[in-house]
Amino acid sequence: MTIRVLSPLEAARIAAGEVIERPASVVKELIENSLDAGASRISVEVREGGLALIRVVDDGCGIPPHELRLAFERHATSKLASEADLQRIETLGFRGEALPSIAAAADVEIVSRVPDSMEGRRLLFEAGEAVEEGPEASPPGTSVTVRGLFRRQPARLKFVRSPAAEAGHIATVVSRYALAYPEVQFTLRIDGRVALQAPGTGDPRDAAAAVYGPRLAGALVTLRPEADLDALGIALAGLIAPPDVTRASRADVSLFLNRRWVRNRSLTFAVEEGYQGQLLSGRHPLAIVHLRLPPDEVDPNVHPTKAEVRLRREREVLGVVRDAVRATLARLSAARAVAPATPPPQDPASVGSGDTRKREELRLASPAYQSTLAPSGGDETARREAGARLPVLRPVGQVGALYIVAESPEGMCLIDQHAAHERVLYERFLDAVERKRPDSQPLLAPEPVELTARHRALVAEYLDELRAQGYDLEPFGDDGVWALRALPSAVAGRDAGRSLTELLDLLEREEGMDDRRHRVAASLACHAAVRAGQTLSDAEMRELIEALEACRMPRTCPHGRPTMLHLRSDDLAREFRRR
Ligand code: ADP
Numbered sequence: 001m002t003i004r005v006l007s008p009l010e011a012a013r014i015a016a017g018e019v020i021e022r023p024a025s026v027v028k029e030l031i032e033n034s035l036d037a038g039a040s041r042i043s044v045e046v047r048e049g050g051l052a053l054i055r056v057v058d059d060g061c062g063i064p065p066h067e068l069r070l071a072f073e074r075h076a077t078s079k080l081a082s083e084a085d086l087q088r089i090e091t092l093g094f095r096g097e098a099l100p101s102i103a104a105a106a107d108v109e110i111v112s113r114v115p116d117s118m119e120g121r122r123l124l125f126e127a128g129e130a131v132e133e134g135p136e137a138s139p140p141g142t143s144v145t146v147r148g149l150f151r152r153q154p155a156r157l158k159f160v161r162s163p164a165a166e167a168g169h170i171a172t173v174v175s176r177y178a179l180a181y182p183e184v185q186f187t188l189r190i191d192g193r194v195a196l197q198a199p200g201t202g203d204p205r206d207a208a209a210a211v212y213g214p215r216l217a218g219a220l221v222t223l224r225p226e227a228d229l230d231a232l233g234i235a236l237a238g239l240i241a242p243p244d245v246t247r248a249s250r251a252d253v254s255l256f257l258n259r260r261w262v263r264n265r266s267l268t269f270a271v272e273e274g275y276q277g278q279l280l281s282g283r284h285p286l287a288i289v290h291l292r293l294p295p296d297e298v299d300p301n302v303h304p305t306k307a308e309v310r311l312r313r314e315r316e317v318l319g320v321v322r323d324a325v326r327a328t329l330a331r332l333s334a335a336r337a338v339a340p341a342t343p344p345p346q347d348p349a350s351v352g353s354g355d356t357r358k359r360e361e362l363r364l365a366s367p368a369y370q371s372t373l374a375p376s377g378g379d380e381t382a383r384r385e386a387g388a389r390l391p392v393l394r395p396v397g398q399v400g401a402l403y404i405v406a407e408s409p410e411g412m413c414l415i416d417q418h419a420a421h422e423r424v425l426y427e428r429f430l431d432a433v434e435r436k437r438p439d440s441q442p443l444l445a446p447e448p449v450e451l452t453a454r455h456r457a458l459v460a461e462y463l464d465e466l467r468a469q470g471y472d473l474e475p476f477g478d479d480g481v482w483a484l485r486a487l488p489s490a491v492a493g494r495d496a497g498r499s500l501t502e503l504l505d506l507l508e509r510e511e512g513m514d515d516r517r518h519r520v521a522a523s524l525a526c527h528a529a530v531r532a533g534q535t536l537s538d539a540e541m542r543e544l545i546e547a548l549e550a551c552r553m554p555r556t557c558p559h560g561r562p563t564m565l566h567l568r569s570d571d572l573a574r575e576f577r578r579r
């Protein structure tokens with residue numbers, strides 16, 4: 001093969017790949033530029049998940065006409081005056097890569113006007129080339145329009161998911177900046193509809209209300225560290241959920257370091273540790289945590305997307321975060337103990353009080369639970385034969401409210417109750433879709449459910465599959481409320497809104513399965529299955545085992561984890577040196 005030097009456009013595209021992974025990356029970079037420009041209003045508009053159009057308009061400082069072209073040169077930035085500045089970065093951007101990267105991956109039109117100029121200037125890039133430039137009437141600020149993203153890069157397009165899924169990523173990005181900058185007014189329009197509107201009042205609770213809905217925002221508690229952090233050069237603020245408002249994933253632990261959203265496992269765990277055992281197992285908190293450290297202690301220059309950061313005093317910072325969460329929750333429970341008459345604020349769309357929740361989990365003999373175990377009919381003998389690989393099992397008891405001990409003809413079995421029930425429900429839900437007869441239960445009255453922008457995008461993406469499983473839901477008004485009219489029977493009797501958001505959280509994590517119907521069936525199964533920690537009666541154990549025996553693939557849960565361990569009599573005898 002002959003060696004050849006890449007054309008500037010080819011080289012730019014390769015470099016751009018690091019910065020611009022998907023439409024949401026473009027939105028992120030453009031919002032960061034607007035924030036660095038001191039904007040107080042930022043509007044984001046996307047069409048077809050950002051592939052057809054992304055437009056970000058701000059009222060910031062603008063770009064002087066003679067610098068407009070320069071802004072699109074690689075490594076051109078106004079944010080680092082000298083090398084030394086790299087040691088103390090206070091702007092969101094600094095690498096001078098975003099605009100050239102975007103122009104390499106799409107057609108870009110920019111119109112910008114500095115406030116003291118009479119008119120603005122417009123510049124159009126197509127296929128990486130500046131093709132038009134000239135004066136343009138415009139309000140002060142900058143507007144960037146990106147069209148046909150990845151159109152000339154089929155390889156990139158393959159990694160982009162459905163428009164609804166990409167719109168969901170975009171909603172997540174905008175939500176993060178709305179939480180990070182409560183003083184900035186954000187509007188996000190997806191395909192013409194307002195998906196998010198943060199008022200820019202400067203009150204973090206208003207921003208949280210825009211992202212999570214007013215009821216949940218009202219339940220959040222202000223994070224107040226006990227120790228004097230000034231002396232440590234650390235500032236900490238935020239809003240955290242009380243321990244009875246939980247989530248199925250860690251996606252709603254939002255961390256901001258010097259106003260930059262960051263991904264940091266240790267910090268996330270430090271927040272969770274602050275709840276010290278007050279969370280139900282497998283549940284995660286919702287928290288918005290703002291941390292400020294001297295800029296020279298933070299290195300955001302680890303990766304082009306700048307989401308990973310290195311901290312100089314990591315151990316100390318982790319301790320500060322954990323202790324502040326702990327102290328805040330301790331004050332909260334003290335306040336609740338003093339005033340037992342006032343019920344704790346609840347988020348009906350997420351989780352009720354701890355007590356009702358436990359009662360619900362223990363309420364196993366309820367008709368809803370029974371119905372999930374009853375055989376779904378069909379050709380039972382055929383099914384039994386297919387499941388014949390599973391020996392006939394006799395339940396003996398339960399261990400740790402986690403496992404069922406059962407006797408088999410060849411020895412004994414330990415069955416993971418949750419995994420086994422997941423398998424049973426998963427096959428039943430798939431069968432119901434196949435027969436177009438979901439086991440659905442109408443609600444007495446339609447229930448309004450407030451969904452976050454991220455959840456709304458998921459609902460839009462999976463609406464058909466959710467309906468096929470027995471959900472009857474439709475948008476109700478314009479501000480993210482959906483009306484729920486019926487639910488799958490397997491989850492009937494739970495708080496409908498809370499159950500739906502939990503299902504959506506689970507669904508978001510089902511990335512491993514290709515088929516959307518399977519993803520929905522698996523998340524619904526995980527959501528509806530008995531949990532670890534639930535005590536089962538003998539009858540319930542027997543029912544679960546019989547239902548498992550009837551499964552087509554009884555030995556693994558829908559995600560491929562084992563449902564049971566088999567200890568053969570031979571092995572037991574050898575262990576006890578009977579042989
Ligand atoms: P960086 O943000 O790392 O400096 P970019 O490629 O994103 O690099 O932007 C290049 C330069 O263009 C910025 O440094 C800034 O001077 C200017 N710029 C980009 N977007 C805006 C905007 N919305 N308002 C004002 N100036 C902007």
Ligand code: MG
Pocket residue numbers: 029032033092093094096097098099
């Ligand atoms: Mg930038």
